[in-house]
Amino acid sequence: MTDIVLPLLIAVPIVAAVAPLLLSLWSTETGWPVATVAALIEAGLAAVLLRSVYFDGRLVHEVGGYPAPYGIELVGDGLSAPIVALVAVVAVGVLAFARSAGPRRNSFYSAYLLCVGGLMGISVTGDLFNMFVFLEITGLSTYALVASDRSGESAIAALKYLLLGTTGASLFLIGVGYALIATGTLNMVDLSVRLAEIYTTPGGSRVVLASFGFIAVGLGLKAAIFPLHTWQPDAYTYAPDTVTVFIAALASTVYAYALGRVVLTVFTVDFFDSVPIAQDGLLALAAVSIVAGSALAAVQSEVKRMFAYSSVAQFGLVVAAFALATPDSILGGVIHLVGHALMKGGLFAAAAILAARHGARTVDDYARLGYRSPVVAAAMAVLGLALVGVPPSIGFLGKWYVALGAVRSEAWPVAVVVFLSTLFTLVYVARLLERLYFADPGSAPTPAPGNAEAVADGGDESEEDRIDSRAPDSVSVGMVAVVVLTALVVVGLGFATSGFETLLEPVLSEVFSQ
């Protein structure tokens, strides 16, 4: 009976998304409470799923009772359960953050819940076209979220994201179309069997390769791999800070998970063995992304943009992990997906607090903030070092497994790039940390006071009067607590290998059983 958790995970937030809009007939303050209740229910469902997968393995639900391969299957296994848990936890965390940070409109919370529902859908679906549907749901709600502070810059960024994101989803759909034409089925497990019959025959591999290519590029666009990343820096930078925390932690993460799911479950490792160019191409793309993303991040002066380019590099690492397709690297990929989401979300949240308190947006503005906001800056330092890969932290753990996977499969160029990614990340993180603590006292221009100081009466209707429309209205203890908690979890999970291993072991044995 526990498999009912799977459709509930999707249905609850989508149904709840209607409530704030309906309830706004009575009051405009209903958005946050409704969203919080829904998110807490989600967290409970996610916990049930995680527990079930941890102890009992794979969980399957057939939607509407229709059997696979005709019906849609929802699957919870070691690959998807951590992502589901991540989405639920981050959703609750961001809501805790948004209580003081805003935005406050009911429509925002409707879009938020819709997005959570879409993300859950991508995570648990076992049907390729169903994945496209949820891809679109997530995408559309994300575009709305990015523009939710109603400023010109965020509108343009959202438009850019919309155009490129829809292109990506369309490419994904074309790939799914090719797969359907070749095999006649859309169920992932069934596809893997039927595709295998096709690409092992001479000449048959072209259709499959085409399908793979379109899907990979489409998802790569969504996950913002270089050179398909161009929407991401603007979207992250100009979205309201709360939204940036949410989409940085979740959106690209789940899209990268989708890529991993497609690679491992639909096309499988055998496809890489039969058609090596697919693996080599993906690996090359990932390696370039790591280097280019870090290089671009290093030259940024605005902090949010720097973190956005950093995500490009980190997702290159994740794609490399899935493309290597060894047990170690897949474990590393999943760990890094979860870890990066937490680290990047925490970093953006800390940046939001610093922007609200001190109006600090660029690296120069951060001069000596380590002493003016010691707790937040310390959390930022811990998260930054975890991103670099300093142990003990989940950042180190993921990187180690991916590197070990590369060494074991003797993919030396990839191994070198993965090892050097530590140094690449260090360039921009160290710059930020040095600025926070060791900047010259006289060098920093006095930054404009942040929103938390500027709003005299604290009225929450005066969003248009704020100096910086992206920054939170005010900084509460809860916001700081969220950031500190994230930093502690990131370090604590550095010791949690055994948990991840237990979760992923059935998946890995299945993937590598042939």
Add this chain to the structure above:
Amino acid sequence: MTEVVDPRPIAAVLISVVGTFAILAAHRRPNVREGVTLTVALGKFGIIASMVPGVLAGDIYVWSLGSFVIDIPFELRADALGLLFGTLASLLWIITSLYSIGYMRGLDEHSQTRYFASFAMSLSAAVGIAFASNLLVLFVFYEVLTAATYPLVAHDETEEARKAGRKYLAYTFGGGVAVLAGTAVVYWLAGTVAFTPGGIEALATADPTLARGAFALLAAGFGVKAGLMPLHSWLPDAMVAPTPVSGLLHAVAVVKSGVFGISRVVLDVYGPEAVADLGVGLALGSVAAITLVAASVIALRKDNLKRRLAYSTVSQLSYIVLGLSILHPDAITGGLLHIPAHAFMKLTLFFCAGIIHVETHTDDISDMAGIGKRMPLTMAAFAVAAAGMAGIPLVAGFVSKFYLLVGTVSVGNYVFAGALLLSGILNIAYFWPVVYQAFFESEDAHDAKPLVENPLGGMERSSLARPDGGRPEDGDDSADEDDDLDVDPEEFGRPDFSGSSEKRDYSEPAPLVDGEYAVDQNPSDHRVEEGDETEGDDADDHTSEDHHSTEDHHDEHHHGGPPPSGWTRSGWFGGESTWFMLGPILAAMTGSVVLGLVPHTAVFLRLIDGIVSAVLAGVTF
């Protein structure tokens, strides 16, 4: 070797983590804060010292958290080699903490809380490195050490300090990446990365090319912190840090952790037999021998005392690496014994440099003539420690050097033996002038130092008089410092070229600007600043180092040297400075003498004998 499960290894690591937080909490009460540091230091040493008898008797104390990554456990193991480093670091931390109190308060330094907190964290990482039971745990603490020592390197918050900090991070994180890569390759080849006395068996039978590659990665990674050339360049720049940092961290904890890593790799990961079979021992020894000699030569030319000591450190660390690469029991013994020996001696030397800075603001050797009058105890300790560095008997350096020489000669490696002897002579060459001029020369009549003062490649001189009276090089770029004279013309009177009136009465001495004569702010006559050399080629590593020392004469507030009336005479009873600093200096000096007189009783040599016999069990020479 019986393994005993015991929480003391992790307790030794965690006590100063707790201490770090306590120090941060006590930031408003300096005396409480300093008390926390001292208590924690004493506690740490107590825990570690309590394990020594057991380890000498053959026990090994183990504490494990279970599997950390794959099947590699997060485990701490207090064995003889670990205790060697751990005892050393924790003992010297006590001494350094006392010295730090005197130093930081003497200079009224800023951010003392951050300083003491980072220090505690660094020591925690150092002890973690000492007790790591496998390469991965060692890597974890290695990275934590880098992160914890960075605030100490960049402490001054000046542009120079920040640059030094960036360089430090770049080099040490790069080294960490190499260590991680080597660890991954070793794990892939051998299936384990745990330290096994005598080496991991599977590694000896693995593919030689890959094994050599992994050794190169590990040696390079650890070699960054161990100051092997050409990866040593961060060390002289890190001298911008406060002297206790330079002393403990860059002469004891950080660099010794690099050397310790190499010793673990040679002794416990590869093992002497595999190192000999693969041929990597000779390569490592050659790098060490070159570093030995080259660093000593560079040190001859350094005027800034701390920089001279930095290059001396680079040179002395290679003694240890050389000893480890020779693989004869005496050579290994000598190398390992040099870890504590050098630590005591170098700490003494750095503390002397620091106390001189605090008391007289003098950093350059050329200002230190006759300083033995002002700081007799300090310079006496300096003399003893310097003698030990050169290998003079009765001080610790002699014992380790003797073992090293015996070892190299026994194996027939006369080139290395020659390098050691040459380095000993060079040591005398760069330490003796400091000692001699302190006691036997005076401020107003001291000898020139041609090695320091003269540029490489000689100077151009002219026998004919030059119209402007300047030195031949004054037309070059770096001598245009007249623009920087911040002298108010109104105060001194503008030069009146009409020749008619003279507003200034030249029978009076010129007024002082910032405590010295205006003409002396940018002296051009009696000495050549190192930055004035017009060496352009960076091909030679030695010359490029000197460009880094152009910061020597940019030290803004350092008008070092004797006051105009000469050094004041302090007695031999501690009138020269506070006992917070003098005590540690004398303690460190005594330590090096004790280690030189009775190395077995001072427990280090006994530990080392245990290590060597365990590692070389069954290996014949």
